Amino acid sequence: MKDKATFTIRDVARRAGVSTTTVSRVLSNSGPVSAEARRRVEQAIQALSYRPSRMARSFRAQRSQFIGLIISDVENPFYTSLVRAVEDVAYAHEYSLLLCNSDEDLDKERTYIQFMADERVAGVIGSPASEAETSFAALFDARIPVVSVDRRSMRTPVDTVLLDNVAAAHSLTQHIIAHGHRRIAAILPSSGITSGRERLCGFLQAMEEAGIEPDTNLVYEGKGSEEFGRQTTHMLLDRSDRPTAIFAGNNLITLGVLRAIQERRLRVPDDLAVVGLDEMPWMSLLAPGITVAAQPIHEMGQLAMQILLERIAGDRRPPREVKMAPRLIIRSSVAGRPLPETVSFNGNNKRR
Amino acid sequence: MKDKATFTIRDVARRAGVSTTTVSRVLSNSGPVSAEARRRVEQAIQALSYRPSRMARSFRAQRSQFIGLIISDVENPFYTSLVRAVEDVAYAHEYSLLLCNSDEDLDKERTYIQFMADERVAGVIGSPASEAETSFAALFDARIPVVSVDRRSMRTPVDTVLLDNVAAAHSLTQHIIAHGHRRIAAILPSSGITSGRERLCGFLQAMEEAGIEPDTNLVYEGKGSEEFGRQTTHMLLDRSDRPTAIFAGNNLITLGVLRAIQERRLRVPDDLAVVGLDEMPWMSLLAPGITVAAQPIHEMGQLAMQILLERIAGDRRPPREVKMAPRLIIRSSVAGRPLPETVSFNGNNKRR
C-alpha cells in the first residue's frame, strides 16, 4: 500500500475484480449491485483509501458544486456576516464557497461574474456594485441562477433579498426629529446603489412628513466608506450653521462619523446627535451607545442561499423580491435633547 | 448568434476551419500558429464569445486553480482580515479562494481538509484547530502544499507564519507590571493551540522576571470566544481577592472582558486595568482606549500566500517558520495606576 499519489476508480475496480460501472454504482448508491460485489468494492475502497475526484465529477456533470459569492469587501462586517450565513447553508447542502471581493469596482465585478460563468458554478450570490450597470447576463446565458443581496440589479431580473431601506431610514430619521432636531444632516452611500437611493428616500420622506425642508447642503452621498463618513462629518462640523444631528447611512459611514467626532473631542449626544443604519457587533460597548437600525443579516444570507438552492433545483417561477424588516435599537446617542414637543414658528409646523 | 448555452473549443475550431489543437494553441499562446490561422481563430472566438471551460482545463491539468482557506470563523475580525489579504494575493495570481469555517471543530476541520484533497486544489492555507491533533496528511499524500497561519501544526511539518506570541504577551504583561500591578489575571485561548500556549508562556515569563508568583487561580484557558472572556471576567470579579488587571489573550476574549466590565459598570482603568492581544479596527473609538499588541495581519496573510505560491511553483526546500513582530499600541487602559513603585503590606491590601 505504497502511497501512489492518488487512486482512480479503475484502481478500485481492478482490485475488487469488477467494472468501473459497478464501483460508480456503489459510490453513488444508484443502480443495482449485488451484496457480494458491493462488499468487495467497499473493501477495495477501504484498502486504497480511495476518494473520487470531485474535479472529474464536476467536469462530467458539467456543473461544479461551488457557489460564487461576489461582495464588495469581506472586511466590511456586514458582508462578513453575510458570508458566514451563506456558507453555513451552502455547506449543509454540499456546496462550497468561492469568495470574491469586487471592492465596488465595476470592472473587477465584471471579471468575477465572467469568472463564475467560466467556472460553471452552481449558482451565484452577489451584491451588485451598481443598480444600473451591473449585469449578470454572462451568468444568465450560462443558465446559472443568481440571487442578489442587499442591493438590486436592474439590468437583469433576479431574485433579490434586501432590507426595507426606506423604513429603516425613515424610522431613524423620525427618531431624531422626535427629539426636537431640525438641522439634520445625512451622509449616505451613493444613490447608484439600492441602499443609498432608498435610504435617502426614507430620510427625505420623514423630513417631509415632519414639515422640515431638508437643507441640501446637509445631504451628502458618496463612497460609503469610513473615510467618506469621516471627512464629510468634518466638513459638516466646519460650517457655521452646523447640523445638530447626523444620520449615517451605513455601517462604515457610521464608523467614520464617530471617528470624526472623536477627533474633535465632541460629545454625543450633547454636542451632536448621531444615528446609524446597520448595527455592528461591538457597538454595544460604546458609551454612549449609538442608536441604529439593525439588519437581520444572517437571515438575509440564509434566505438568499435557500432561494438559490431552489433555483438550482430547477425552480422556474418569476424572480421574487424579499424585503426584510429592520430592527430599531434605541440607545442614547440622540436622547440628549430633552423635548418631545417643540413649538416651531416660522411659517410651518409642528414636529410629528 | 443565438445563445446556445455554451460553446466549446470544437465550435470555435469548426467556425475557424482549423483543428481544436490550433485553437488551443492560440488560447494558451503556445506552439506555432500562422498569423492567418490565429486571425481566424480569434475572430471565431470573438464571434461566438467563446470562453474556455475552466472546469475542463482544471480536470485536464489534474489540478484546480483554487486555494483552500480553512479558518475557524470568518466572523472573527482577525480571520476576516487574513482572508482579505490572502485573497488579494491569490487573485493577483489567477487563483481563487475556497472558504471554509472549521469553527475550531476537529471533525469539521478534518472534513474540509479531506475536501480540499478531493478537490485537488492548488494549495491550502489553514489555521489548525489543534496543534497536536490537526493533520494535513491527506493533503500531503495528494502532494498539495500547505501553509499554516497563526498556529502551528505539529503532526505534519509545513511552512508556518505566525505572530511572535511570546513577545506579544510578554510586553503586554510587562506593561501592566510597570504600572504597579501584581494581581494580574490572564484569560487565554486553549493551550491546545499555538497562540494559547505561547501567550501563556510569555505571560508567565514576564511575571517571573518581575518576581511575581502568578496566582494559578487567576489564569484561565478556554475556548477563546467572547463568551469565555465574559464569563471568566465575571468569575474573576466575583472573587474577594479580585485581580487589579486582566490580560486578555485574544481579540474575542478582549471583547468579552470589556462586555463584562460594562455589565458591571466598572471603570477602566480605575477599577480594573485591561490589555488585549490583537487590535480590532474599531478599538480606537473606545474611551478609554485599550492597550493592545497588534498583529500585522495583512502582512501575515500576504506572506502565507506568497510562500504557498512558491510551493505550488515547485519549491522543495524544507518548511520554514516566519515569526512576525507584534506592535504595542499603548492607550489608557492601564495608565490609571500612578506609580511604578507601590508599597504593599500584604495582610490585606488596598485596591489600586
Added chain:
DNA sequence: GTGAAAGCGCTAACAG
C-alpha cells in the same frame, strides 16, 4: 505550421 488521436476520472446508456 498543422491536425489526428489519446486520455484526464467519472457516469450513463445500452446490451447482455
Added chain:
DNA sequence: CTGTTAGCGCTTTCAC
C-alpha cells in the same frame, strides 16, 4: 445484476 463503451472539454504528444 453486470460490463462495454462513449464522451464531458480540453491539452498534448506525435506524425505529417
